[in-house]
Amino acid sequence: MTPLTSVPRLIGIARVLLRYRLDDLVEAVHLYRPLIWVRGLFGRPAANIEELSRGARLRMALAELGPIFVKFGQILSTRRDLLPGDIADELTQLQDQVPPFPGAEARAIVEKALGADVAELFAFFSEEPLASASIAQVHAAQLKDGREVVVKVVRPGIAQRIAGDMSLLRDFARLAERFHPNADKIRPRDVVAEIELTLRNELDLQREGANACLLRRNFKDSPDLYVPEVFWSHSRENVLTLERVRGIPADDIAALDAAGIDRTKVAQKGIQLFYTQVFRDNFFHADAHAGNIWVDPSRPVEPRFIAIDFGIMGSLAEADQFWLAENFIALFNQDYRRIAQLHVQAGWMPATTRLDELEAAVRSVCEPYFTRPLSEISLAEVLVKLFQTARRYELTVQPQLILLQKTLLNIEGIGRQLDPKIDIWAVAKPVLERLWRDRHGPAAMWKALRRRVPEWLTAAPDMPQLLHDYLKKASSGGIEMRVHSEDLRNLHADASAGRAQIVPLALGATLILSSVLLYALDGGATRVLGVPLTAWATAIAGTLCFWTANRRS
Structure with missing residues (x-):
């Protein structure tokens, strides 16, 4: 049950929902249904509110409810597998428009976190914030050595407010799970848990600093992306000090043109950077809207991006990365049968799914897009449609894939703003194929x-004894194997993803180990790298057996 202390907040939420004529949301929450009959007590709706779309009304209601609900809407906008497109589009427009908290309070937080007076820590610290958002605000400062920095400070009391509002959201999720007719598809409690994790991560500025460091290392000396330096000596869990950078927001077309920036090159680099982060580094900026992606004005001919705000970063499990890349390549080649097979082999869909039906569904989604010029096709939009169609076949999508899909939508949106004629497919396909070839080619295997x-x-010295023990148990009937259908599906998916790499690796290992052994025997040695030649011989034999068995399978 909801604590009595939460009742005023619940009533306030109901009042806002009713004012914006979101009666269907109120009716979906069993606790709120009686309020429909006393709607008049909550005030009249704003003028012409009923003429607005449901997505616009929901966006305005969340903005009025406060910063946590704004953040809730921003995160929820990434779940296009759950939301209708019109609502998701409106929620992506939510912006953190939060009044700043007093600069003196920010100064006190910095001093407490760093254990010294601001005057000892900085040559200059501005109490006037540069920017203010729902979780933190940013202040300009200068280190003692003269370097310009920005100091990000978490809002006082925000953790407690988030905890209180998340408790309410969990209550709503439980009610929705109990009464909503489509609760099994929406999975409200899982959605709220995902939102809570994201907010908790954003509260930890040390985590954000670590994200920035890794991204900076991945693109060290890159001509395409610059990531500001983190100053750990001036950073803690609730304070983050970063190198101050200056740039033009990627959607400020007038400013980019005034600076003489080659927008076509910028747009192409943005697409290429996305695929590089995902498929080379498996670590991508997952909050890549124009406010967090700037363009360096000092390099008009060979422009580069500047990334800021590293609170939300994404990565994929190795298996998901493999299946996603294969899906992209199949989509580029319009191989619908392959897409259907990949969805089942990845375990995203039940093994009982009829491939011919799924292939037909994929074709019905993709073919209308391929009648257009490639420059007009959005890969992100095709993916959204594919996921929505596949839900009819009990598609299960991991949150990481949804986060990546949302990032791709952002990147493509920025690319088309910069260059409306950009052929995203022509830019993306060679980059993905090259990255994937580098990732799985001979050099990568070596x-x-x-x-x-x-x-x-x-492990080689132990192999003979382990093999002997196994054969002894097998001959006496002491080995019992139990494999469930789900285990078989997972095993099949893993084997399909890895067999192409394992067999050549095993063959390569055999050749290398054999060469080392022959070289040692020719020279009269009895040990190589401190390992007896008998162990090397065992490793060769075991690898040969493994290679032969995999070849036959």
Whole structure:
């Protein structure tokens, strides 16, 4: 049950929902249904409110409810697998328009977190904030060595307010799960849990600083992306000090033109950077709207992006990354059968799904797009349609994929603003194919082999005894195997993803180990790298057996 202390807040939420004529949302919450009969007590709706779309009314209501509900709407806008398109589009327009808290209070927070007076820490610290958002605000400062920085400070009391509002959202989720007719598809409690995790991560500025450091390392000396430096000596969990950077927001077309920026090059680099972050580094900026992606005005001929705000970053499990890349490549090649097979092999859809029906559904989604010029096709839009169609076949999508889909929508949107004629497919396809080839080509296999050889050599002396024990148990009937259908599906998916790499790696390992052994025997040595030649021979035999077995399978 909801605590009595929450009742005033609940009534306030109901009042706003009714004022914006979101009666269907009130009716969906069992606790609020009686309020429909006393709607008049909550005041008259704003003028012409009923003429607005439901998405616009919801956006305005969330903005009035306060910063946490604004953040809730922003995060919810990423779940296009759950929301109608018109509502998701409106929620993406939510902006943090939050009055700043007093600069003196920010100064006190910095001093308490860093354990010293601001005058000792900085040559200059402005109490006038540069920007203010729902979670934190930013102040300009200068280090003692003269370097310009910005100091991000978490709002006082925001953690407690988030905890209180999240408690209410969990109550709403439980009610929706109990009474909403489509609760099994919406999964309201999972959605709220995802939102809570995102907010908790954004409250931890040390986590954001670590994100910035990793992204900066990934693009060190890159001509395409600059990431500001983190000053850890002046950072804590609720205070983050970063190098101050200056740039033009990526959607400020007039300013970019005035600076002489080549917008076509910028748009192409934005698309290429997205695929590089996802498929080379598996670490991507997942809040890539124009407010967080700037363009460096000092490089008009060879422009580069400047990234800021690293609170929300994304990564994919290795299996998801493999299946996603294969899906992209199949989509580029209009191979609908392959897309259907990949969705089932990845475990995103039940193994009982009829591939011919799924292939037909995929074709019905994609073919209308391919009648247009490629420059007019949005890859993100096609993916959204595919996910929505696949839901009819019990599609299960991980939150990471939804986050990536939302980021791709943002990146493509920025790209089309910068260059309305950009052919996103022509830019994306060669980049993805090259990255994927580099990731799974001979050089990548050799690197993986070198990384695993010491591990294999360490385990080699134990192999004969382990093999003997296994065969002894097998001959006496002491081995019992139990495999469930779900295990078989997962095993099939893993084998399909890895077999193409494992067999060549095993063959390569055999050749390398054999070469080392022959070289040692020719030189009369009895040990190589401190390992007896008998262990090397065992490793070769085991690898050959493994390669042969995998080849036959």
